[in-house]
Amino acid sequence: MPKPPLxxxxxxxRSSVVANNTMNRERGLAGVNSYARELGFDPVARLAAGPAAPSWLDLCSGEGRALREAAAVLAADAVLTAVDLVGPLFPVPAPPNLEEIVGSVCSWAPSRTYDLITCVHGLHYVGDQLGLLARAASWLAPGGRLAAHFDPESVRWADGSAAGRVVVPALRAAGFRYSARHHRLTLDGGRRVRLPFRYLGADPAAGPNYTGQPAVGSHYTPV
Structure with a gap:
C-alpha cells in the first residue's frame, strides 16, 4: 500500500476539503437538522438540569446557530463559547452570554472548564483528532459531558492501513464510550487522557466518509 502524502x-x-466544508453551518438546536438529533440528547435540557450558570463549548461550530438559539433560552449568566475555523459568514452581534471565536480548534485552548463540550461532525476535518479529544477531556467540568462524532475509518497508521480496531479500544480504556451505530463518542467527567499514539500528519485526499462528504485521514504511530 503506497504511503499517502501527509x-x-x-x-x-488551507485545503479545499476543510476550508469549503459545510457540514455544520446551518444546524440549529432542534428539528430534523439539529444538534438534538445528531447528539441523541437535548443540549439545552441537559444544561438547564445541571448547575447554575451552565457552560457549553461547541467546537467546529459553523455559523454558531445552535449556541445563538441556546443563548436566547438559557439563563443570562450561562457561558457559551463557539469555536470555528471560519465562523459566521454573515456575522451579527452575538448575545452577551455567547463568545464566538474564529480560529483553529487544534491550537485554541480555553481558560476554564465546561459542563458540555460538543463537536458535531467537526472531527472529520481535524488532522489530530485524537489529540483534540484528549485535550477536550481536560476541559470538562467534573460532571460535564463531551460528545463528538468520530469515524474509526479515518484513523490510519503511517502506511495508510486502518488503525480503528486499535484506536477505539484505547479510547474506551480512557473512559470514552463509542456508539458505532451513531458514530458518536461520549465522555462523562473531566480528566487527563493519554492515548498511546503519536500524530504523524493528515491526508486531505482521504475521500468521502460515512456522511458521504469528503473528509480528512488522520495518521498515527503507536507509542
Missing part, C-alpha cells in the same frame, strides 16, 4: 495542520486548514 500535510501539516496549517496546510490542512
Amino acid at each position: 500535510v501539516s495542520a496549517s496546510e490542512l486548514e
Whole structure:
C-alpha cells in the first residue's frame, strides 16, 4: 500500500476539503437538522438540569446557530463559547452570554472548564483528532459531558492501513464510550487522557466518509 502524502495542520486548514466544508453551518438546536438529533440528547435540557450558570463549548461550530438559539433560552449568566475555523459568514452581534471565536480548534485552548463540550461532525476535518479529544477531556467540568462524532475509518497508521480496531479500544480504556451505530463518542467527567499514539500528519485526499462528504485521514504511530 503506497504511503499517502501527509500535510501539516496549517496546510490542512488551507485545503479545499476543510476550508469549503459545510457540514455544520446551518444546524440549529432542534428539528430534523439539529444538534438534538445528531447528539441523541437535548443540549439545552441537559444544561438547564445541571448547575447554575451552565457552560457549553461547541467546537467546529459553523455559523454558531445552535449556541445563538441556546443563548436566547438559557439563563443570562450561562457561558457559551463557539469555536470555528471560519465562523459566521454573515456575522451579527452575538448575545452577551455567547463568545464566538474564529480560529483553529487544534491550537485554541480555553481558560476554564465546561459542563458540555460538543463537536458535531467537526472531527472529520481535524488532522489530530485524537489529540483534540484528549485535550477536550481536560476541559470538562467534573460532571460535564463531551460528545463528538468520530469515524474509526479515518484513523490510519503511517502506511495508510486502518488503525480503528486499535484506536477505539484505547479510547474506551480512557473512559470514552463509542456508539458505532451513531458514530458518536461520549465522555462523562473531566480528566487527563493519554492515548498511546503519536500524530504523524493528515491526508486531505482521504475521500468521502460515512456522511458521504469528503473528509480528512488522520495518521498515527503507536507509542
